[in-house]
Amino acid sequence: MTTWTQAAESASAAGPRPAQAAGQRAGPAAGPLRTGQAARPQLLRALNEQLLLRHIRQLGRCSRAELARVSGLSKPTVSLALANVERSGLVREAGQRTGMPGRSAVLYEVRPEAGYVLGLDVGRQYLRGALADLTGAAIARSQLRARASSATGRVAELTRLADELCADAGIGRSAVTQTVIGAPGVYDPRRNAISLAGELSGWGRPAVLEGLRAAFGQQLVVENDADAATLAEREQGHGRDVGTFAFVQIGTGIGMGLMIDGRLHRGVHGVAGEIAYMPISAGQGSDPHDARRRGTLEAAGSAAAVVRAARRAGMRGPVSARRVFAAAQSGDERAAAVVAGEAELVARAVCAIITVIDPALVVLGGGIGQAPGFAAAVEAELRKLAPVMPAVRVSALGTEAIVDGCLASGADLAWQRLTALLP
Numbered sequence: 001m002t003t004w005t006q007a008a009e010s011a012s013a014a015g016p017r018p019a020q021a022a023g024q025r026a027g028p029a030a031g032p033l034r035t036g037q038a039a040r041p042q043l044l045r046a047l048n049e050q051l052l053l054r055h056i057r058q059l060g061r062c063s064r065a066e067l068a069r070v071s072g073l074s075k076p077t078v079s080l081a082l083a084n085v086e087r088s089g090l091v092r093e094a095g096q097r098t099g100m101p102g103r104s105a106v107l108y109e110v111r112p113e114a115g116y117v118l119g120l121d122v123g124r125q126y127l128r129g130a131l132a133d134l135t136g137a138a139i140a141r142s143q144l145r146a147r148a149s150s151a152t153g154r155v156a157e158l159t160r161l162a163d164e165l166c167a168d169a170g171i172g173r174s175a176v177t178q179t180v181i182g183a184p185g186v187y188d189p190r191r192n193a194i195s196l197a198g199e200l201s202g203w204g205r206p207a208v209l210e211g212l213r214a215a216f217g218q219q220l221v222v223e224n225d226a227d228a229a230t231l232a233e234r235e236q237g238h239g240r241d242v243g244t245f246a247f248v249q250i251g252t253g254i255g256m257g258l259m260i261d262g263r264l265h266r267g268v269h270g271v272a273g274e275i276a277y278m279p280i281s282a283g284q285g286s287d288p289h290d291a292r293r294r295g296t297l298e299a300a301g302s303a304a305a306v307v308r309a310a311r312r313a314g315m316r317g318p319v320s321a322r323r324v325f326a327a328a329q330s331g332d333e334r335a336a337a338v339v340a341g342e343a344e345l346v347a348r349a350v351c352a353i354i355t356v357i358d359p360a361l362v363v364l365g366g367g368i369g370q371a372p373g374f375a376a377a378v379e380a381e382l383r384k385l386a387p388v389m390p391a392v393r394v395s396a397l398g399t400e401a402i403v404d405g406c407l408a409s410g411a412d413l414a415w416q417r418l419t420a421l422l423p
Contacts, residue, residue, distance in 0.1 A: 048081045063105035115177035119406030122183035131165045140168040151202035155211040178414040179216040180406040182228035186270040228405030230257025251366030254298040283341035285309035347381035365395035
C-alpha cells in the first residue's frame with residue numbers, strides 16, 4: 001500500500017511525503033559535507049536549531065539545561081538556538097519549574113497554534129475526521145454518514161466535513177498546514193489516479209484526485225486506510241513497543257498494514273498489504289464475479305461474503321455481518337458455522353503472512369476483526385496451521401483508528417514543512 005499525492009511522488013518506507021523535484025534537497029541536513037569542507041556557521045546554526053526542535057517535540061516541556069544534556073550542545077549554544085526558534089513562532093515559553101534547588105528554570109514547549117493537521121477517513125458508510133494542533137492534540141472531531149452516490153459528491157462531503165471541523169475549532173481552513181486523507185486504494189502514477197479502491201464506486205477516476213487537490217491543496221496526502229490504522233496502532237495501540245507487527249483489517253473490505261523494524265513497509269509499487277488479492281478462498285461466501293472485481297480473499301471474507309454465506313446457510317430476513325455474529329453468540333448453529341468458516345479463512349491468510357514476515361504481533365481490526373470472540377477463534381485455527389505463533393490481539397482503537405493514523409502522519413509532515421521554513 002502507498003501514499004499518493006502528486007504524480008511524481010515516490011513514497012518512502014518510513015511514511016508519506018509530498019513530492020519534490022529531482023535533485024531538490026529537503027533541508028540543510030539533506031546531504032553530507034564534502035571531505036575537508038568546513039561547516040558554515042549558518043549551516044551549524046540550522047542544524048542546532050533542528051536538533052533542539054526535535055528534542056522539544058519529543059520531550060514536551062523542558063528547560064535549557066535538559067536540552068543541553070540530551071543534545072550534547074553547550075548551554076550558550078542552546079540559548080542562542082532557542083532564541084532563534086522562539087522568534088520563528090514554533091516554540092514558546094511555558095512557565096517555570098519550581099520546587100527544585102537553585103534558580104527556577106524557564107520551560108519551553110511547541111506552540112500548539114503554530115500549525116494544524118486535518119485527518120479524514122473515507123469509508124463506504126461514514127466519513128470521519130479530526131483536527132489537531134501542532135502538538136498532535138485533537139481539538140475537534142466529527143463524522144457524517146456518507147450519502148453521495150458519486151465520487152465527486154464524496155469529495156464535496158469531505159470538504160463539508162473539513163469546514164465543520166475548522167469551524168468547531170475556530171480557525172479557517174487556510175490555517176491548516178497539512179491534510180491527510182485515509183482511503184482504500186493505492187496511487188497509480190501511470191494514470192495519475194487511485195487504483196484498487198474496492199467498494200468506493202468511481203474513486204479510481206482521475207477526476208477524483210484532481211478534485212481532492214483542488215479542495216485541499218497540492219500538499220494533500222492520501223494514505224491507504226489500512227496503513228493509516230497501522231500508524232495509529234504504532235502510536236497508541238498494541239504496536240507501541242513492538243518493532244515488527246501486522247495490522248489486519250477485516251470489515252467491508254480486507255487489507256493489511258505492515259510495520260517492519262518500526263517502519264511502515266509499502267513495497268516497490270505501494271501494494272504491500274493488499275492481501276485482498278491473496279488467492280485464498282473457502283467457505284460459502286465466495287463469489288467468482290466479486291473476486292474478479294475486488295480480489296479472491298476479500299470476496300470470500302469481507303462483510304458481504306459473510307452475508308452471502310449466511311443466506312446460503314438458510315438465514316432469512318434482514319441479514320448483516322453484525323447480525324450473523326450476534327446470532328452466533330446467541331447459539332444459532334447456522335450463524336456459528338459461518339463465523340467458524342470466516343475464522344478459518346482469516347487464519348489461513350494470517351498464516352501466509354507469518355511464513356513471509358514472521359511478525360511478533362498480529363492485530364485484528366475492522367468490524368469483523370473486532371467482533372467479540374473472533375480473535376480467539378482465529379488464534380485457535382492459526383495454531384493448527386502456523387509454524388510459529390505470534391501474539392494475536394484485537395485493536396482497541398475503534399472507529400477512529402484511520403483518522404488517528406492520518407493525524408500522526410500529518411503531524412510529521414507538518415513539522416517537516418514548518419521547520420524547513422526557518423530563516
